[in-house]
Amino acid sequence: xxxxxxxxxxxxxxxxxxxxxxxxxxxxxxxxxxxxxxxxxxxxxxxxxxxxxxxxxxxxxxxxxxxxxxxxxxxxxxxxxxxxxxxxxxxxxxxxxxxxxxxxxxxxxxxxxxxxxxxxxxxxxxxxxxxxxxxxxxxxxxxxxxxxxxxxxxxxxxxxxxxxxxxxxxxxxxxxxxxxxxxxxxxxxxxxxxxxxxxxxxxxxxxxxxxxxxxxxxxxxxxxxxxxxxxxxxxxxxxxxxxxxxxxxxxxxxxxxxxxxxxxxxxxxxxxxxxxxxxxxxxxxxxxxxxxxxxxxxxxxxxxxxxxxxxxxxxxxxxxxxxxxxxxxxxxxxxxxxxxxxxxxxxxxxxxxxxxxxxxxxxxxxxxxxxxxxxxxxxxxxxxxxxxxxxxxxxxxxxxxxxxxxxxxxxxxxxxxxxxxxxxxxxxxxxxxxxxxxxxxxxxxxxxxxxxxxxxxxxxxxxxxxxxxxxxxxxxxxxxxxxxxxxxxxxxxxxxxxxxxxxxxxxxxxxxxxxxxxxxxxxxxxxxx
Amino acid sequence: xxxxxxxxxxxxxxxxxxxxxxxxxxxxxxxxxxxxxxxxxxxxxxxxxxxxxxxxxxxxxxxxxxxxxxxxxxxxxxxxxxxxxxxxxxxxxxxxxxxxxxxxxxxxxxxxxxxxxxxxxxxxxxxxxxxxxxxxxxxxxxxxxxxxxxxxxxxxxxxxxxxxxxxxxxxxxxxxxxxxxxxxxxxxxxxxxxxxxxxxxxxxxxxxxxxxxxxxxxxxxxxxxxxxxxxxxxxxxxxxxxxxxxxxxxxxxxxxxxxxxxxxxxxxxxxxxxxxxxxxxxxxxxxx
Numbered sequence: 001x002x003x004x005x006x007x008x009x010x011x012x013x014x015x016x017x018x019x020x021x022x023x024x025x026x027x028x029x030x031x032x033x034x035x036x037x038x039x040x041x042x043x044x045x046x047x048x049x050x051x052x053x054x055x056x057x058x059x060x061x062x063x064x065x066x067x068x069x070x071x072x073x074x075x076x077x078x079x080x081x082x083x084x085x086x087x088x089x090x091x092x093x094x095x096x097x098x099x100x101x102x103x104x105x106x107x108x109x110x111x112x113x114x115x116x117x118x119x120x121x122x123x124x125x126x127x128x129x130x131x132x133x134x135x136x137x138x139x140x141x142x143x144x145x146x147x148x149x150x151x152x153x154x155x156x157x158x159x160x161x162x163x164x165x166x167x168x169x170x171x172x173x174x175x176x177x178x179x180x181x182x183x184x185x186x187x188x189x190x191x192x193x194x195x196x197x198x199x200x201x202x203x204x205x206x207x208x209x210x211x212x213x214x215x216x217x218x219x220x221x222x223x224x225x226x227x228x229x230x231x232x233x234x235x236x237x238x239x240x241x242x243x244x245x246x247x248x249x250x251x252x253x254x255x256x257x258x259x260x261x262x263x264x265x266x267x268x269x270x271x272x273x274x275x276x277x278x279x280x281x282x283x284x285x286x287x288x289x290x291x292x293x294x295x296x297x298x299x300x301x302x303x304x305x306x307x308x309x310x311x312x313x314x315x316x317x318x319x320x321x322x323x324x325x326x327x328x329x330x331x332x333x334x335x336x337x338x339x340x341x342x343x344x345x346x347x348x349x350x351x352x353x354x355x356x357x358x359x360x361x362x363x364x365x366x367x368x369x370x371x372x373x374x375x376x377x378x379x380x381x382x383x384x385x386x387x388x389x390x391x392x393x394x395x396x397x398x399x400x401x402x403x404x405x406x407x408x409x410x411x412x413x414x415x416x417x418x419x420x421x422x423x424x425x426x427x428x429x430x431x432x433x434x435x436x437x438x439x440x441x442x443x444x445x446x447x448x449x450x451x452x453x454x455x456x457x458x459x460x461x462x463x464x465x466x467x468x469x470x471x472x473x474x475x476x477x478x479x480x481x482x483x484x485x486x487x488x489x490x491x492x493x494x495x496x497x498x499x500x501x502x503x504x505x506x507x508x509x510x511x512x513x514x515x516x517x518x519x520x521x522x523x524x525x526x527x528x529x
Numbered sequence: 530x531x532x533x534x535x536x537x538x539x540x541x542x543x544x545x546x547x548x549x550x551x552x553x554x555x556x557x558x559x560x561x562x563x564x565x566x567x568x569x570x571x572x573x574x575x576x577x578x579x580x581x582x583x584x585x586x587x588x589x590x591x592x593x594x595x596x597x598x599x600x601x602x603x604x605x606x607x608x609x610x611x612x613x614x615x616x617x618x619x620x621x622x623x624x625x626x627x628x629x630x631x632x633x634x635x636x637x638x639x640x641x642x643x644x645x646x647x648x649x650x651x652x653x654x655x656x657x658x659x660x661x662x663x664x665x666x667x668x669x670x671x672x673x674x675x676x677x678x679x680x681x682x683x684x685x686x687x688x689x690x691x692x693x694x695x696x697x698x699x700x701x702x703x704x705x706x707x708x709x710x711x712x713x714x715x716x717x718x719x720x721x722x723x724x725x726x727x728x729x730x731x732x733x734x735x736x737x738x739x740x741x742x743x744x745x746x747x748x749x750x751x752x753x754x755x756x757x758x759x760x761x762x763x764x765x766x767x768x769x770x771x772x773x774x775x776x777x778x779x780x781x782x783x784x785x786x787x788x789x790x791x792x793x794x795x796x797x798x799x800x801x802x803x804x805x806x807x808x809x810x811x812x813x814x815x816x817x
Binding site for chain 2: 159163207210211212214215218219221222223225226228229230231233234236237240309312313315317318324326327328329330331332333334335336337338339341342343345346348350351352355356357358359360387390391392395396398399400444448450451454455479480483484487494497498501504505508509512
């Protein structure tokens, strides 16, 4: 930290806090000034950070361009200087490998090429050619010669075109990469043989799969899964944000969908009233604000209260430590949907709490509006989230608290520090340093905490102002529950859900980027090892 | 002498008072945390009515709700969830261990970019991918009544992204062990199976446990995939349908009984393996 504070010595204390202070100058500031100074410095560093980001981006692009040029040069050189085996391999992949005795590698290359060609001829070409239009002919009423009646005839399927179009592009990229690998291997093999070295035999190749190349074997399955079930769907859904795919344009049985450019982003960010209610941008802004407030409160209430409980249990002289912990930990085990649904019904208008207070005890005449009043609902959600989250936080913090060296406290006590001072000067800084990364993931996790909100309130109470927006928007809806609501129901505005999803990504990425650059403990992974 | 003694006494009483306050607080906390679960158990034995009431202790005790449970689709939902949980526990563990061991032990050119890429992928809301995964599963015929294999496939396929905790654990096993074995001529595979895995028992158990527990609470995607076909439900989707406005008055106590049946085995398993869970959470969550 101190390095960043610059070398400006002995700055005036009364002068602008925007000035960078030296260590000595900084220490002379009052607490409040220090606080303001830190915040100001943070905001001052934003332009530089953003600038730095673009400089970095530019450097990456430049590097990529240079490496592409190098690659092309290298490929050309390989072709010109290569022997006939290498030259043939440019068209028949793996030919060089087979000719030089590496049959296994060669066959794999060749097989990949054959599969690719067959796929492109039979299907890939069609999907790729339809991708720019996403289908030309939708379903129509027409004569079916087989059944000899008039029925609906189905033609193009936009959904499949988009899906398989993306797949085909992935496939082409994979082919280019493999082809490049094939060229590279031919070049190396030729050089090796010229230098009188021996090439790896098939047996050695196989052995290396469990030895120096073991990581490739281990990663093959997990990465394939991620590629097919995460990367591809995300690419697909990002593309959907630029189409008009929804319930009325499902791409097959009613209408085709097509590219609409940035229209959907305009819809979400426009100020025009949507369906008689407030504009989409106002609805989006309200939900985003609540999402951020929720994530902040949910993270930090849990964090500090969980730490507090852990400290109470950890305190010297407290007995039955194990029992207290087990009681709390037990609640982690019970599937969340049971506890959340049960508690949700407990607080309902005619739930256990209201009925007890009203009928059994007679303390109130009207049910308390736990889920019917916006403020009540928001507060209740946060309180119940504390109930859900504390045991987990207690577990995490207990271990770290016990790792704080006891002599730190000992010397603090000798210096006359009271419990509060010990907490703010030793415990808290230590905890914040160690759990920095956890706090970040927990914050972003809470932003996307679907289960707690959906199972507790389902987003209720409904926000009447947002009636025109897709789905029924409620006061406790997070962006993620709104996204879910948009995709269900009759209208199913998938394109809008995609835009919202992209927005969630942007917000999460921005926050992570900022925190990542401020927190010291995330940066260096190897430090922990 | 007497002065310091008095001072000492003062601290001791203070300590006793504060300890007393802590005990009280802990007792209150324990009650708050346990009370809903006690309520669920009590209400699951209530037979005089099936809707929500303003008291907790049943006036008439009985097993009627459990019998209702036995006669409903609950058996099927339970079996579905159990199969998914079992499959996830085996397959997810294999995948997560492959991923985390590799990222902890190997230094290859694409390691850094790969980890950064997965970090960025993780920032996209997973819900976004549901729509397309649903359509793909539907094309493969793995939805509605056949939801179970579909759910297994999806939950296992992307599980490699959750490597953080166990990578954190592998990082704590000294690399010198690997190197010593490599010097003795062991292949990387042998290093993994003969040396690392036996040492990694806690994290293996942790991974199995969390993978097994996950499907019991899985709601959104399960609902999407089962899409209104009761035989494809898991417990969360099925029991959620009991608490909708038109069913809650008939099924509320049955829901409580179901909750007990679902929570009991999972909780017992969890308490038996609690040690490993705590180790995993405290070790892995921090390293991130």
